[in-house]
Amino acid sequence: MDARDTYYSLMLTVRERFDAIEALQSATFLPFSRAEAAAFQGRKIVEAIAFGCLVAIENGLKQVPRDAKGQWNAEDIFNRLKSKGLTVLPSPSRIRSATDEEQQANNVKVTVEGIPERRLSHDDLIGIYKALHAWLHEVNPYVNQDHANFYAKKAPQLWENLQRLRLFVERHFISIHGEAFYCTLWDSQDNQTKVCSLTKSAA
Numbered sequence: 001m002d003a004r005d006t007y008y009s010l011m012l013t014v015r016e017r018f019d020a021i022e023a024l025q026s027a028t029f030l031p032f033s034r035a036e037a038a039a040f041q042g043r044k045i046v047e048a049i050a051f052g053c054l055v056a057i058e059n060g061l062k063q064v065p066r067d068a069k070g071q072w073n074a075e076d077i078f079n080r081l082k083s084k085g086l087t088v089l090p091s092p093s094r095i096r097s098a099t100d101e102e103q104q105a106n107n108v109k110v111t112v113e114g115i116p117e118r119r120l121s122h123d124d125l126i127g128i129y130k131a132l133h134a135w136l137h138e139v140n141p142y143v144n145q146d147h148a149n150f151y152a153k154k155a156p157q158l159w160e161n162l163q164r165l166r167l168f169v170e171r172h173f174i175s176i177h178g179e180a181f182y183c184t185l186w187d188s189q190d191n192q193t194k195v196c197s198l199t200k201s202a203a
Contacts, residue, residue, distance in 0.1 A: 003059035007052055007181050008195040011169070014048045015185040015193045017041040018166055025159075032147040035155050039135030042162050043074075046129045049090065049169065050074040053081060056088050059197075060176030074129050078122040089125075090172035092118035095182065112182060112198075118167045128161045173198075 001009070021041050024034045054077065058064045068080040081088070092115040098108050120128075134154060144150040171184045180198040187194050 003055055004181065004195055004197045007055045007059075007183070008193070010048045010052050010055065011183050011185060011195055012193045014045050014169060017045050017048075018170075018185065021162055030147075031155070032151045035151060035158055036135050038162060039132045039158055042158075042165060043129060043132040043136070045165055045169075046125055046132070047072065047074045049125065049165075050077040052090065052174065053077070053086075053088050056174045056176055056179075056181065057081075057086060059181070060088075060179040075126050078126055082122050086176075087122075088174060088176045089120070089122065090169050090174045090183075092168055092171065093173040093182070094171055112173050114173070120164065120168045124164075128165065131157060131161055 018041075021038045024038045024041075027034050054064050054068060065080060065084055065086070068077050071077045071080070093112045094115060095110050096113055098106070098111045102108060102111055131154075135158065139147055139150045144153070169183070169185065173180060173182050175181075175198075178199060181195050182198055183193075183195045185193050
């Protein structure tokens with residue numbers, strides 16, 4: 001697979017995990033069990049985002065840092081990229097028609113417009129990843145009285161973090177060295193996941 005196909009495969013999996021989370025939210029079994037399963041999906045979503053950053057780097061730089069390529073832990077990947085000054089991350093974005101000024105200045109019909117309020121940093125993603133990890137172990141009775149107590153303390157943050165992740169990647173642009181992907185997890189026309197390659201032309 002080429003880089004676009006690899007990125008598409010990752011984002012299709014992310015979409016399927018969000019669909020699973022949505023189904024869990026409306027399921028009728030115990031709230032703790034639903035939250036626990038959703039957290040597992042969320043942690044894998046963060047890992048897929050980290051892998052997606054590596055694919056975008058490969059697409060733009062034609063290579064992946066060796067000490068990040070073999071990792072599976074999202075925190076380790078993000079920290080390695082930060083240490084190398086590779087700040088590539090999805091940028092929540094929408095595609096809109098270009099204004100008359102943009103058409104004249106850049107010779108384009110559409111433009112990718114960022115949504116700053118939905119952005120997450122490497123540190124934000126690491127924080128979410130760590131918070132999700134708390135759900136992956138059995139509840140320690142010396143720390144929390146029972147599942148209901150744990151759920152009451154942790155569930156609000158869990159559902160908020162999962163929503164933040166969804167808004168972060170549901171429509172996004174990711175670029176390095178002029179090579180980019182634009183992705184929508186739920187296309188407005190046919191509800192399919194789509195990824196297109198974009199190249200920034202030199203002026």
